[in-house]
Amino acid sequence: MKPMQQLVAAIALAMSFGSAHAGNVLVVLSDADHLDLRDGKTFATGFYLNELMQPVKLLLDAGHQVTFATPQGRAPTVDRSSIDPMYFGGDAEALKTHQALLDRLAITAKDSSPVLSLARIEQIGYGRFDAVYIPGGHAPMQDLLHSPALGRLLGDFHQRGKTTALVCHGPIALLSTLPQAQRFTAQLAGSGKATAPTQWIYAGYQVTVISNQEEELAKAALGGGAMKFYPQTALQQAGMRYRSNTAPWSANVVVDRELITGQNPASAVAVAKELLSRLK
Numbered sequence: 214m215k216p217m218q219q220l221v222a223a224i225a226l227a228m229s230f231g232s233a234h235a236g237n238v239l240v241v242l243s244d245a246d247h248l249d250l251r252d253g254k255t256f257a258t259g260f261y262l263n264e265l266m267q268p269v270k271l272l273l274d275a276g277h278q279v280t281f282a283t284p285q286g287r288a289p290t291v292d293r294s295s296i297d298p299m300y301f302g303g304d305a306e307a308l309k310t311h312q313a314l315l316d317r318l319a320i321t322a323k324d325s326s327p328v329l330s331l332a333r334i335e336q337i338g339y340g341r342f343d344a345v346y347i348p349g350g351h352a353p354m355q356d357l358l359h360s361p362a363l364g365r366l367l368g369d370f371h372q373r374g375k376t377t378a379l380v381c382h383g384p385i386a387l388l389s390t391l392p393q394a395q396r397f398t399a400q401l402a403g404s405g406k407a408t409a410p411t412q413w414i415y416a417g418y419q420v421t422v423i424s425n426q427e428e429e430l431a432k433a434a435l436g437g438g439a440m441k442f443y444p445q446t447a448l449q450q451a452g453m454r455y456r457s458n459t460a461p462w463s464a465n466v467v468v469d470r471e472l473i474t475g476q477n478p479a480s481a482v483a484v485a486k487e488l489l490s491r492l493k
Contacts, residue, residue, distance in 0.1 A: 236343040236492035237278040239334065240269065241363060241386070242320075243352035244283045246290040250438035256351060259290030263300040263478055264348035264380050266311040268485035269318075275489055280342070281320055284360045286330030288323050291315070292350045294434065300478050331362035339369045344488060348481070349381025349423070354444065357386040359398055364389035371414045371471065376491045380475035380484050384422040385444040387415055387472075388451060397451065402441035409452050416452035419469040421476040424457045 242265070248256045272279055283289055301307040319325050329337075345366065347353065357363055367390050370377050379386060391397050392410055400407035410416070422444045432439070449455050458465035458476055465476040466483045473491075475484035 235277045237280060237341060238272055238488070238492070239342040239345045239366075240265070240279055240281050241331070241345060241347045241357070241366070242281065242283050242289040242328070243350075243355060243357050244285045244287045244289065245352040245355035248351040248355050248440070250435060251441055252438070254436075254438035256435050256438055257293075258351040258355075259292040260348050260350040260352060261295040261300065261381065261478055261481075262291055262308075262311060262315065263295065264350065264383070264481045265291075265320075266315055267301075267481045268346055268348070268378075268380075268488065270311060270314055271482070271485045271489060273314075275492075277489075277492060280334075281318075281326075281328045282331055282334050283328055284331050284356055284362055286328055286333065288321050288326035288328055290352070291321055292352070295350065295478070331360070331366060335362065335365065339366060342375075343492060344376035344378065345370055346485075346488060347379040347383040347386050349379075349383040349478070351382055351440075353382050353385050354440070357383075358388045358447075359391075359394035360386075360389045361394075364391075364394065368414060374471050376473065376488060377471050378473040378475075378484050378488045379422075380481050381423050381477050382444055384420055384474045385447060387420070387453075388447060390414055391451065398442075398447070401447055401450070405442065405446070407447075407450050409450060413452055415472070418453050418472055419456055419467050420448055420453045420472065421456050421458075421465050421467040421474045421480075422448055423477050424461070426457075427461050427477060430461055 248258050298305045298308045388394050397407045425443045425445045428443045456467045464479040467474050473487045
């Protein structure tokens, strides 16, 4: 799809669900369809279906506008393993409903996706958006964590105190605002330790993200590969204060100033509800 067609499609999508007083939420996804692991291995991934579509459906049902973007403006990829009723409380009909909405919005359609690039979002103006939401899946670990364009967007939202919601692996995107994000993540991947910045906009914030314990429990899904580092460790070493759930895979949401973070797939709905309360 050509850039102008993308913009028209994105605006049409927002207007088709919105009202005159609706909020406009920017949903940022990864361009990546895989995660680079240690020893040259890769893991096919993308966004988790429920982590994207449960909040999107709630936002649209409430009359809010939604605009989708990725760093490069490519159609994002759904993690096939997430197309499972288990992520929808075991409800197969709920899974079908959210799949159908994904198809209707054409987010993953290679030739007709309304997804914009973050460069285009910057041109449009961050002021057009009332909140930003970043779902998980492993894909954000590939590119969002050190995207300069995302760093500028999140930095602007932080400065203005505008709601920033992230879930599961999504909170790793906060690292994009580090002064030297690439260097920080390279240190983590190399030695497991990184030098914390002397000043960082999110230093001292309370946050949650998929825990190291949950990553270990899910390690078999990587097919024998190993992640270069875990997001909990990364955010802690960058200077954030981590808060976990009391039992693996149970929902957990942490709110600190403009940040709303959810720990895992089970936290997506609660994150969305907290986001919705900020848009009233």
